[in-house]
Amino acid sequence: MAIPNTKSQILYKFEEENRGFVRKMKNLEREILRLQEEMVLLTKENQMNGKAVTFSATAADGKVTQRITKGGEIIILKRVLNNVGGGYDSETGIFTAPVAGNYAFYFSVEVPRQKILNIFLYVNDNYVAEAVAVGNVEFVDIGSNMAILLLQKNDRVCIKSNPGNAQILDIQYYGNSFSGFLLSPK
Template sequence: MKISVSFMLLLLLGSVSANEGVENKPGFPQDIYAALREMTASLVQLRADLTLQTQEQTAEQKTEVNNLKTEVNKLNQQQLVQQVAFSASLVVAGETTLGPLPTATTLIYKHVPTNIGNAYNSNTGVFTAPVRGAYNFEWSVGARGDGSHGSGAWLVKNSEKVFVAWERQNQYRGSASNGVTLLLEVGDVVSVRLVANSVVNDNENHLNTFSGHLLFTM
């Protein structure tokens, strides 16, 4: 389109220049020159309009592309946030016994083979919900038989005790487990607290565990 307009403009300008020498010849219609000048002016204006229109279309297309890139980035971020799962146990190696303690105490699970989304903090033992949704949690406790102390732990949402896993054996090793599905808001925290005056014992077999994963967002 630009080439056609430019070519026509050159032809008309050439015609005007070629005919300027005969403009004053007798009998040559003066209105032809006026018509040519009007056409030339119209073509110049048309070319300017087309240039402006092209620039505006280019700007609009750039804006649309940038908007699409922004939406794609948002979708990618949302997809990453929706990938949340972790599993942890109390000790990495060796053996440890925790309790009995006079008050409920948050258990810190140090061995973390899986932490997709990094929502579980192995320094505090706390899981923080990165997105609003339904989450499933499971935890297990166990210790060597002790007739004077059981083995138990609460699952706690923020400061609310939800469910408990509890067992008590006079001898041999005992264990218990439990699970729950919770609706969490962004920033809600979930942890496991050792029941007051109870005991847990863990070793390289990873018998005391805490796991969770996002089921779906809401």
């Protein structure tokens, strides 16, 4: 026959079970904190490693890569120097933002003697900035510009010839370039 527990024995057993429960809770809380810290580190690592975006493209020196025959044509630069993140398409001349964030873009145009060309930077078919090169009788000329833009994922960026300029001009010099990089992901 079992002897009934006294109140103090019941209280002692309850306190012992409670201490065990508290230890388990503290261990779980520590594990949750550890997992949260690991998640923060992984998120930072993914932002630094997984979201690197840079590209740079130019025309091939001396070889005609495109002939501008009308205004508003996308300048397609085929010689890709780098394309980390895969955002630049050398077949279309369009950069598509793989992630949202702040981007820096640099673009330039080089023209032969006695030629003029304006190029415009566009985001989703909206004019943003322009550069102009005016070659004189003796020298070629390079015009350039830079813009820092907040883009959403899949925004499209390109450079186009001046919509009001119907001049025929070959794109063939290294001075024709289009580059960009992600400054900070959103």
